[in-house]
Amino acid sequence: MKLYWCPRTRASRAVWMLEEAGVDYERVFIDVRDPVARADTGFLAASPMGKVPALEDGDARLADSAAICLYVADRYAPGSLAPAPDDPERGRFLYWMFFAPGSMEPAMAEKMGGWQPNRGAHGWGDFDTMTRTLEEALSEGPWLLGDRFTAADVMVGSTAAFMKMFDILPESDRIGGYVERCLERPAYRRAQELDAAG
Numbered sequence: 001m002k003l004y005w006c007p008r009t010r011a012s013r014a015v016w017m018l019e020e021a022g023v024d025y026e027r028v029f030i031d032v033r034d035p036v037a038r039a040d041t042g043f044l045a046a047s048p049m050g051k052v053p054a055l056e057d058g059d060a061r062l063a064d065s066a067a068i069c070l071y072v073a074d075r076y077a078p079g080s081l082a083p084a085p086d087d088p089e090r091g092r093f094l095y096w097m098f099f100a101p102g103s104m105e106p107a108m109a110e111k112m113g114g115w116q117p118n119r120g121a122h123g124w125g126d127f128d129t130m131t132r133t134l135e136e137a138l139s140e141g142p143w144l145l146g147d148r149f150t151a152a153d154v155m156v157g158s159t160a161a162f163m164k165m166f167d168i169l170p171e172s173d174r175i176g177g178y179v180e181r182c183l184e185r186p187a188y189r190r191a192q193e194l195d196a197a198g
Helices: 010-020 041-046 064-078 090-097 099-113 127-140 149-163 175-185 186-197
Strands: 002-005 027-028 053-058 060-063
Touching: 002 010, 002 090, 010 027, 010 041, 010 064, 010 149, 041 053, 041 099, 053 064, 060 064, 064 090, 064 099, 064 149, 090 099, 090 149, 099 127, 127 175, 149 186, 175 186
Parallel strands: 002 027
Antiparallel strands: 002 053, 053 060
16 A cells, blocks of 8 residues: 655645554655656645645545545545445445545634635535534544544644644634544554655
């Protein structure tokens, strides 16, 4: 398995996911700022847009951190990092898997870019609705699915940690505690060490 990767990008969450799953993989550095590096044929076969992360696993090739996290959870940690398709929790899991790219990231862009919130027109609602929804979800347990840590926590937790880094995480003991629990996971720490080592 090859993970096309660049430090300080969304590829870090794919590294975290692979570390959580405990699978063997090779990190292949792609300098996303270098057009020659981005033209690597193996990389482009997995990522037609030339973006990291991208994954090559046998004949499977895919890009986007949410897709990679879901793929790894389903293929290598079914029932532990992802509820099985017939598990009643699967629907809630899928909602949270795509909450990070579909709601959190656009709401962060709104906040950081000073965009005028427009809850009716924007698919993500607005920043305040997004954070309130996350806070309510964490009322049931330490993780998004209660006591069960899943790939959804990799997606949401990495995005919330990014919000903390840029000082836009709202004052919330519940969300703050969640981020701290994510940061303390051994797989997260290994991913950060790999990111820092380059």
